[in-house]
Amino acid sequence: MKAEIIAVGTELLLGQIVNTNAQFLSVELATLGIDVYFQSVVGDNMTRLQESIQLASQRADIVLLTGGIGPTQDDLTKDALAALLGRKLHIDRLAMDHVAKFFAKRDVHMTENNRRQALVIDGSTPLANATGLAVGNALSHEGKYYIILPGPPKEMAPMFQEQAKPWLLQHALTDEMPIYSKMLKFAGIGESLLEDRLLDLIQNQSDPTIAPYAKEGEVTVRISTKAPSEQEAMNKLHELEKQIQSLLSEHMYANGDITIEKAIVDLMTDQGMTLSAAESCTGGLLMERITSVPGSATVFEGGIVCYSNQMKEKLLNVPHDLLEGDDAPGAVSAEVAQVLAEQVRMITDTDFGLAITGVAGPAYSERKPVGLVYIAIAERDKKTEVFELNLIGNRETIRVRTVKSLLYRLWRTIMQSDKLQTR
The missing domain is CATH 3.30.70.2860 (Alpha-Beta Plaits)
Incomplete structure (x- = not known):
């Protein structure tokens, strides 16, 4: 069985709102064994909306519409579908009670146009809105199935899960395998x-x-x-x-939809391992990724953003003759990356010390090209590993790719650690 998703709203076409509803619905429909071949966005225009619905019904068995069911005159989704199918609209009593109670509870005058949020198409099943006011609709017509949902994701998602999905299972998907x-x-x-x-x-x-x-x-x-x-x-x-x-x-x-930093934190937590970091050109991005994982406090002890040579020397004891001088390798070098990783590990007394130093751009630094980065992993009682990266992209892309590369190398190192090998 095939489905098509139509998102309704001029604000979507103007880029003022991102259409996350289509992504959510595509995932949900896939779990039901329904293939989505087309997604479209149409503005608040009766003619174009009806054309979109008509086209979708020609190439899909199920048409889902999101948005355009609010109280204003440009909320046209129910009107468009009803007219296209030759049906009328009426006020659903339970939906109208829900709207009226909302305003009465807040002691706010309800304007007449709010009655539009309780409209349903004749012969349809009303879909209650647990998190908003506008009622949804589900109906079948000449072998096709139509679902109307609100535009706001916080209203659309629960309505689909709690109302539309059971309706589809009962009416449209009796022979489908999920x-x-x-x-x-x-x-x-x-x-x-x-x-x-x-x-x-x-x-x-x-x-x-x-x-x-x-x-x-x-x-x-x-x-x-x-x-x-x-x-x-x-x-x-x-x-x-x-x-x-x-x-x-x-x-x-x-083998699940998790980030590599989440996988690393889980592994290190299981093995009682700890971690620290020293970052230069990434400016704390690595530490942000790690600490974004819930529970990372049991793993991550802390770190230092040592952007300038002065901070590398003062806080992490990088020898001055490595940083500056005619024969110095410079801040962007394998030697400095190694010292940063080893020093931050010793200062924090962690199992692993990570380090990043490089040129993120947009210009050369120390006469070294944009994208040249050194990453290092210092492991307790092991030889420090240093890797040279030659990355392409803009400043932000280089920073992200550097962090991803280091996280991958760290994951590999943990997977090859003595603790895991003896499990």
């Missing part, structure tokens, strides 16, 4: 190389299916299957996951 998916997360490898490593599996896929897609500094692979039960689906997905992991074990850091 789709089950798993997210596999990879770091330290690009999308093209990952796809090349999985090419045989991808070319021979039928069920389950494999879909890789990239974000900045990481790749996600979604594996999906249709099955009558969750247990049967998980059995199929588990077999495919094992095949993928055998091909990319050094890059696959999670």
